[in-house]
Structure formats: C-alpha cells, structure tokens
Amino acid sequence: MKKVSAAKSEVIRLRNVSKHYPMGDSVVKALRHLDFKVYEGEFIAIMGPSGSGKSTAMNLVGSLDVPTHGQVYLDDGDISELSESDLAQIRGKKIGFIFQSFNLIPNLTVKENVMLPMMFQGTSLEERSDKAEELLRLVELHDRMDHYPGEISGGQMQRVAIARSLANDPEVILADEPTGNLDTKTGAIVMEFLEKLNKQGKTVIMVTHDPDLAKEYADVVYWLLDGRLDKVTKRVGKKFIDVTKKKKKEAKSNGRR
Amino acid sequence: MKLDYLILALKNLKHRGIRSWLTLLGIFIGVTAVVALIGLGNGLQAAVGAQFGVSSTQALTVQAGGLNAFGPPGSGAVNKLTRDDSDAIGRLGTIEFATPRNLETAKIEYNDVVVFSMAVSVDDEMEREMYETMDLEADRGTMLLNDALGRIVIGDGLADGSKNGFDKDIMTGDNILVQDERFKVVGILKKKGSFMFDNIVLMYQDDLDDLFEVGDEVDVIGVKVKHPDLMDRAKEEIERLLRKRRDVKEGEEDFEVSTPDAILETVNSVLGRVKAFIVIIASISILVGALGIVNTMTTSVLERRKEIGIMKAIGGTNFQVFLQFFFESGMLGFVGGLVGIILGTLASVTGTLAINSFIGAELSPSVDFFLIGGALLGSFVVGAVAGIVPAMNAAKQNPVEALRG
Numbered sequence: 001m002k003k004v005s006a007a008k009s010e011v012i013r014l015r016n017v018s019k020h021y022p023m024g025d026s027v028v029k030a031l032r033h034l035d036f037k038v039y040e041g042e043f044i045a046i047m048g049p050s051g052s053g054k055s056t057a058m059n060l061v062g063s064l065d066v067p068t069h070g071q072v073y074l075d076d077g078d079i080s081e082l083s084e085s086d087l088a089q090i091r092g093k094k095i096g097f098i099f100q101s102f103n104l105i106p107n108l109t110v111k112e113n114v115m116l117p118m119m120f121q122g123t124s125l126e127e128r129s130d131k132a133e134e135l136l137r138l139v140e141l142h143d144r145m146d147h148y149p150g151e152i153s154g155g156q157m158q159r160v161a162i163a164r165s166l167a168n169d170p171e172v173i174l175a176d177e178p179t180g181n182l183d184t185k186t187g188a189i190v191m192e193f194l195e196k197l198n199k200q201g202k203t204v205i206m207v208t209h210d211p212d213l214a215k216e217y218a219d220v221v222y223w224l225l226d227g228r229l230d231k232v233t234k235r236v237g238k239k240f241i242d243v244t245k246k247k248k249k250e251a252k253s254n255g256r257r
Numbered sequence: 258m259k260l261d262y263l264i265l266a267l268k269n270l271k272h273r274g275i276r277s278w279l280t281l282l283g284i285f286i287g288v289t290a291v292v293a294l295i296g297l298g299n300g301l302q303a304a305v306g307a308q309f310g311v312s313s314t315q316a317l318t319v320q321a322g323g324l325n326a327f328g329p330p331g332s333g334a335v336n337k338l339t340r341d342d343s344d345a346i347g348r349l350g351t352i353e354f355a356t357p358r359n360l361e362t363a364k365i366e367y368n369d370v371v372v373f374s375m376a377v378s379v380d381d382e383m384e385r386e387m388y389e390t391m392d393l394e395a396d397r398g399t400m401l402l403n404d405a406l407g408r409i410v411i412g413d414g415l416a417d418g419s420k421n422g423f424d425k426d427i428m429t430g431d432n433i434l435v436q437d438e439r440f441k442v443v444g445i446l447k448k449k450g451s452f453m454f455d456n457i458v459l460m461y462q463d464d465l466d467d468l469f470e471v472g473d474e475v476d477v478i479g480v481k482v483k484h485p486d487l488m489d490r491a492k493e494e495i496e497r498l499l500r501k502r503r504d505v506k507e508g509e510e511d512f513e514v515s516t517p518d519a520i521l522e523t524v525n526s527v528l529g530r531v532k533a534f535i536v537i538i539a540s541i542s543i544l545v546g547a548l549g550i551v552n553t554m555t556t557s558v559l560e561r562r563k564e565i566g567i568m569k570a571i572g573g574t575n576f577q578v579f580l581q582f583f584f585e586s587g588m589l590g591f592v593g594g595l596v597g598i599i600l601g602t603l604a605s606v607t608g609t610l611a612i613n614s615f616i617g618a619e620l621s622p623s624v625d626f627f628l629i630g631g632a633l634l635g636s637f638v639v640g641a642v643a644g645i646v647p648a649m650n651a652a653k654q655n656p657v658e659a660l661r662g
Contacts (some may be wrong), residue, residue: 002274059657064569064570064656064657065655065656066658072388075454084574084575085574085575085576087317088569088572088574088575088577089574091570091571091572092571092572092573093572096571097570097571099660100420103563103566103567103570103660104567105564105567105568106272106564107268107269107272108265108268111385112268116568116571117571117572119261119265120568120571120572120573120574120577127262164571167571168572240407
C-alpha cells in the first residue's frame with residue numbers, strides 16, 4: 001500500500017543543517033548536523049521528546065526559519081537565497097501548515113479562514129470562495145462555513161485547519177502535533193483525514209512526541225534527541241527497521257571535525 | 258486585489274473592543290468641531306450680513322468715528338455728524354439723496370413689562386427715501402408719513418408676543434410707552450430676518466429729539482448713489498467733502514464712508530479669526546486622536562502577534578501583512594471621521610435652528626458635500642499615517658517567534 005521508491009522526486013532536503021539561538025551570552029544549539037530528505041508522496045514523522053529540536057526542525061522544513069549552518073532545499077531551490085517575501089509566497093504555495101493549537105484567525109469565519117491563503121496568492125474572490133466551499137465539503141464542515149472558530153469544537157477547528165492547509169493545493173502538508181490538543185477519538189478522525197490525503201498523493205510531514213501515532217501512520221520516522229538525529233526507521237511491511245547506521249557515523253565524524 | 262485587504266481590515270474592526278473606539282474620541286471631536294463650525298459659520302456669516310441690512314448695491318453709509326463693532330453705529334463718536342453734513346452730501350453730483358438718522362437705545366413699556374430696543378429717527382422730509390435705503394416696508398398698517406407725530410412703526414419681532422418679551426402681541430392701534438411717553442403703533446414692518454431691524458422702533462425726528470435731545474447731531478447718514486458704477490466715485494466725493502467740512506487731513510479721517518462690502522468684510526474678518534481659533538483647537542484634537550490610533554494599533558499588533566505569525570505561515574508576505582494593518586488603521590480614522598461628520602452636521606443644523614429662533618433669522622443650515630468628502634478622506638489619511646509605524650512593526654515580525662504568541 002505504500003509507495004516509497006527511488007523514482008519519486010525529492011520535495012524537501014535538509015543538508016547538514018544546524019540551528020543556533022542566542023540566549024543571553026550563551027548560544028543554544030537547538031539542532032545539530034541534521035540531514036533529512038522527503039520524497040513526494042511520503043508520510044514522514046519527526047519524533048522526539050520535548051527539547052529534542054523537533055519544533056526547530058519543523059520550522060526549517062516548513063521554511064518558516066532559515067538555518068544557521070547548512071542548506072534547506074525546497075523543490076531544489078535553496079531557501080536561504082530567497083527574500084523574506086519570496087519565501088512567504090513559496091511557503092504559501094507549496095506547504096500547508098496544520099498546528100497543534102489550530103491557529104485559526106478568530107475574527108474570520110471558517111470559510112474566510114480557508115480563503116485567506118488563497119488571498120495571499122492573489123486568487124480571485126470567486127475562485128477563493130468556490131475552492132473554500134469545496135475543501136470544507138471535503139472535511140465535512142460545509143454546514144459550519146459561516147461560523148466563527150470560537151463557535152465550533154476543537155476537532156472541527158483542526159479539520160478547518162486541514163482544509164486551509166489544502167487551499168493552495170500544496171505539495172507538502174506539515175502537521176505539528178495535529179492531535180495534541182484533541183481527545184483520542186477526535187484525534188483519530190483528524191488522522192484519518194491526513195491519511196486519506198497522503199493516499200491521494202500529498203506528502204505529509206508530521207511532528208509528534210507520540211511513538212504510537214508515528215508507528216501507526218508514518219512510512220519513515222526521524223527520531224530526534226537533544227538536537228541530533230538519533231535514528232531513522234522505515235516501515236517494511238508491518239515492521240519498522242532501523243536504517244540509520246551509516247548516517248549516524250557520518251554525523252559523528254562531522255561532529256569531530 | 259488591494260480591496261481584499263480593505264475588506265479584511267473592516268472585518269477585523271468589527272471585532273474591536275470598546276477600548277479601540279474610545280481612542281477615536283480625538284478624531285471625532287476634531288472633525289465634529291470643523292464640520293459644525295464651517296456649517297454654522299456659513300450660516301452665521303449670512304446672519305450677520307442680514308443684521309447689517311446690506312442689500313442694495315447703491316447704498317453707502319456714513320458715520321463718525323469709523324466702524325464700531327459694538328453699540329449702535331456712530332453713537333460712540335465724539336465729533337458727531339450733523340444734519341448740515343447730510344444736506345451737503347445730498348447735493349453732491351453722484352448722490353441721489355442722503356438721509357440723516359439717529360439711533361438711540363429706548364426703554365419700551367407694554368403690558369407692564371419693560372424692554373430695551375433701538376429707536377431710529379425718520380426725517381420728516383425724506384421718509385420714502387429712507388425707507389428705500391433701509392429697505393423697509395409695512396406688513397400691517399402704514400409707514401410713518403406726513404409728519405405724523407406721536408405715532409410709531411415697530412419691527413415684526415417686537416410685535417410678536419412669542420419673541421418680544423412682553424408676552425403679548427402688539428397690534429396696530431395699540432399704545433405703548435417709549436421712554437415713558439405714550440405712542441400709538443400705526444404699522445408693523447415686514448419681517449427682515451435680522452435681529453436689529455426686526456426689533457426696531459421708527460419715530461419722527463422731532464419725537465426722538467424730544468425724548469433724547471439729539472439736536473442737530475446725526476449718528477448715521479444713509480446715502481443712495483445714482484448708479485452702482487458710481488459707488489467708488491461717490492465714496493471719494495463724500496470723503497473729500499467731509500474732510501473739508503470737518504477740517505481733517507487725508508489719512509486722519511474721524512469718519513467713515515462704508516460700502517456694504519466693507520461692512521461684510523469687517524464681519525468676515527472677525528468670524529475668520531474665530532474660525533481659525535477653532536480650527537487650531539480641532540487640529541490639536543485630531544493630532545491627539547492620531548496618537549491614540551498609533552497607541553491602539555501598537556497594542557493591537559502586540560496582541561495579535563500570533564495572528565501575524567499565522568498569516569505569514571500560510572503565505573502572507575511582509576507587504577501583505579503591512580497592508581492589512583495599514584488599512585485597518587486607516588479605517589479606524591475613517592470611522593472616527595464618519596461619526597464626527599454626523600455629529601458635526603447635527604450640531605450645525607441644531608445651531609442654525611437655534612440662531613433662527615434666537616434672532617428671528619431664517620437661515621438654512623448649509624451641508625457641504627465637498628467638505629464631508631474631504632473630512633472623510635482626511636480622517637482615513639490621518640488614521641493610515643498613524644498606522645504606518647505599527648503596521649511596519651507587524652510586517653517585520655519573525656514568523657517563528659510570532660507563532661509562539
């Protein structure tokens with residue numbers, strides 16, 4: 001059922017990426033020497049406990065932030081060479097974000113929230129409206145279109161966020177703890193939608209601290225620990241096998257240099 | 258496309274708390290003041306013009322001591338004009354006729370109530386000429402003619418029981434006391450829409466002389482020029498004549514020959530200064546309002562950091578984020594201006610009606626659409642300019658940090 005193959009094209013690639021944050025006089029090395037490849041149509045999970053650097057990794061993968069060292073390629077283009085505005089435009093077009101805390105804009109209705117990413121891309125009002133209705137029908141919320149985010153449940157809000165992430169028909173859906181604020185049952189519904197999208201060919205990258213969730217849905221799991229890549233596991237049949245050894249050595253040798 | 262951001266800005270405004278609207282006080286007080294003032298000012302100008310009875314293009318007024326804004330015209334002068342001056346002016350080539358008149362503040366008693374009003378003398382040989390220069394006409398009864406001593410004609414306002422202070426209408430044929438002397442009212446003037454003329458008491462020169470002992474002195478000489486084109490020449494001739502008669506040098510005149518325009522100009526310059534003062538106050542108020550908008554927008558950018566982060570994450574560029582806050586700030590100013598215009602227009606209409614009922618004028622409030630458009634645009638610009646710095650701050654936010662809230 002999974003369709004990972006070498007023939008698939010690379011969507012996102014992080015090459016020896018480090019991210020340092022200045023913290024007073026010292027520097028926090030949130031992420032060190034991370035190598036990371038995402039192929040079209042994959043379901044990737046970035047796993048790790050809090051403080052492991054997975055949020056930083058997500059920001060870099062989502063091109064919300066640029067690395068201190070190393071390169072991030074989005075569709076073969078180095079994002080550090082782009083202006084802030086170009087980056088925002090590319091981000092809006094190629095990546096759809098889903099956040100743990102839904103992050104809908106409270107002053108806008110459900111439909112307007114879904115329309116917003118298209119407005120930033122300069123889509124006409126009519127087209128925006130039609131597309132938003134179509135996407136809300138997809139997540140089965142077309143009857144809540146004119147409600148405000150405060151008037152619907154958490155599970156529904158996350159489904160609106162899924163619809164919003166699809167607005168510009170992006171290649172990649174980036175979900176940061178998508179079920180973190182939801183109970184198990186509604187979380188499962190949200191995950192089902194993500195799985196469905198992945199099966200329709202969308203690349204999904206999910207950040208989570210829940211190993212069960214990662215194992216249940218992902219093809220490849222990147223395990224982070226203390227800002228480093230700890231291991232990479234890949235689904236083969238019903239089991240996951242460790243495919244990290246070579247990379248680990250590389251990382252170590254890089255670290256010694 | 259820019260319109261989308263305007264609509265988005267409006268949507269966000271809808272959800273603003275009362276705190277945001279309170280910061281608009283400055284804007285709307287300023288705009289209210291300007292709109293009310295200009296609406297009222299135009300009315301006032303017309304009203305004051307009517308007070309002076311300026312209508313004819315052939316009328317000149319001569320008085321001693323120059324234009325006096327306070328008190329009856331000419332009454333404050335030391336070296337008064339005389340009846341002989343009036344006769345001499347009347348004999349000038351450019352002049353059709355000159356009528357002398359005296360003005361005195363008179364005590365009037367009727368229905369056991371005392372009211373003070375202006376008594377104006379009528380010359381017994383030039384009644385019709387005077388009525389013509391002053392544009393007076395009887396509405397009821399007759400005007401004073403044929404040296405009818407002991408008779409008076411009163412203004413419409415003085416006859417009207419609801420306005421005159423006597424609590425009773427005065428009819429033709431009634432007797433009233435002027436300076437404790439009994440006079441019979443023979444006529445009531447047609448309403449002029451001017452407080453001064455509508456409360457006038459006309460009586461013959463001899464009667465006025467008995468009451469006030471004015472003698473040969475004259476307060477005002479009303480002049481009719483033969484042709485409107487001769488106004489300037491007539492003015493020069495009168496000035497030359499009076500300089501000679503009063504033995505003063507050019508440039509040191511202790512009298513004034515004024516055209517209707519000159520009178521209006523004096524009024525306008527006083528009104529202009531009042532206007533300038535209120536405009537300064539209004540400007541300060543608008544400035545305070547603008548600072549209020551800067552404040553509320555800065556707070557709003559801080560409060561909505563997360564929203565800014567979301568916008569950037571889903572593809573909003575710096576400029577797009579800037580535009581949204583910029584328009585929001587502009588619309589905030591616009592709404593302040595709109596409220597100000599509504600209140601200002603109401604104030605100018607109410608004010609005009611109040612002036613009408615107070616001085617018996619019939620002014621129509623002026624609503625200037627050019628002014629309204631300008632005020633709306635101006636308030637939008639003030640708001641937008643005030644929002645530039647906060648909007649730039651919003652645009653500059655780092656998406657990762659902003660998303661953290």
